[in-house]
Amino acid sequence: MFTSDREIKFSDLITYESIDDARKEIIDAEIESVLRKSHHEQFLWMERRFSMKLREGIDVWPEFVELCERRNLLTHTGGVVSQQYLKVCDQHKCNINKKVGDKLIVDHEYFEKAIETIAEIGTKLGHVMWRKFSPSERETADHDLNDLGMHLIKVGEYKTAERILELGVDFPSHHSDRVKRMMIVNLANAAKLGGDSEKAARIIGKVDWSASSPDFQICVAAVEGKVDSVCELMRNLGAKGAISASDFRDWPVFHSVRNKPEFSATFEEVFAEPLLLKQTIKSDLDDGKTTTFEGEAEAERTLDTGEPEGTIH
Structure with missing residues (x-):
């Protein structure tokens, strides 16, 4: 190879x-x-060497190429547009409206988009290569990608989460059907929280969930906004079920139903404690006095929690 x-x-x-x-x-x-080549040339080199279509399905490819070319201009010309920049951007169908001599800048909006683009390209490239060269680690790779998608949802990066999870769902093979379904649920949730409820419904509707375990069914119901079904399934699962009290508080999949009074009432009925916990903070600024407030107690999760197979995000 x-x-x-x-x-x-x-x-x-x-x-x-x-x-x-x-x-x-x-x-x-x-x-x-290879290191002396441009980044888009490096992708071409990898595609030839490894017989892989690395750019296929990457909608942000033009943005990635433009970003790399802009970096070259900022480094070598202070951002002044050159004929080479225009030529490369034209070859890769970048959506630009510049001419030779124009000066490029990096404002806050462009910088944020650049971070999203690099994150998406890097993650997709890494996971495609990981699966090709270490097929025995597919289980770890699948859970790593799903955890990353869930983390991105939790911090509000819904569009990036969508693109990452779409890659995971579309892989030709997975360690298990369960982990693929986890990705599907998270993908639908990312679409919904990102403002596209119709897309979320289409994603959920492509899978038959009738024979799935209750922990999947309750997550699907939550994404669909069916709070009555969520409450019924919560009662059926009980306090010792596969989804704990902290999971109901923390998982992004319950975001759209957690603020419903029926949800909080059922939670308190099942777990014998309020959904919103009182938290006490001790401050050194007021002679050690404590301040008590009510808020959603969301436990922080990391990407390498080693959570059990039964966990659905």
């Missing part, structure tokens, strides 16, 4: 102590050559 078209002269070959030394020299030269 890691072949090279580079040639080595016999006169140079005999200077090496072993074939391994010669191989290392060729590999180092190949790496240096």
Whole structure:
């Protein structure tokens, strides 16, 4: 797989102590050559070397190319548009309206979009390569991608979460049907919280959930906004069920139903405690006096929690 078209002269070959030394020299030269290429050329190189379509399905590809070219201009010309910038952007169908001599800037809106683009490109490239070269780690890779999607939803990055989870759902194979369904639920939730309830409904509607376990059914009902079904399933699951009190408080999938009075009443009935916990904060600014307030007690989660297989986000 890691072949090279580079040639080595016999006169140079005999200077090496072993074939391994010669191989290392060729590999180092190949790496240096690739690193000197532009980022879009590096993608082309990887596609040829690994026989993979790395740009397929990446809608932000033009934005990525423009971002890389803008970085070059900011570094070398102070942001002044060159013919090379226009040529590359035209080749990759970047949506720009600039001419030679214009000066590019990076405002807050562009910077935020750039971060989203790099995050999406990097995550997708990493996961595609991970699955190709370490198929035995598919279980870890699947859960890592799903956890990342859930984290992005939790911090409000709904569109980026959608694009990441769409990649996960569309992979040709998964470690288990369960983890794929977890991705589907999270994808639908990201779409809904991002303002596209119709898309969320389409995503949920593509799967038959009737035979799924109650923990899946309650999450699907929550995404669909069916608070009565959520409450009924919460009662059926009970306080010792697969979804704990902290999960109901914390999981983004319950975001759209948590503020319903029926939800909080059922929660208190099942778990014998209020949904919104009173929290006490001790402050050094007022002689150690304590302040008590009511708020949603959301436990922070990290991407490597090692949560059990039964967890649905």
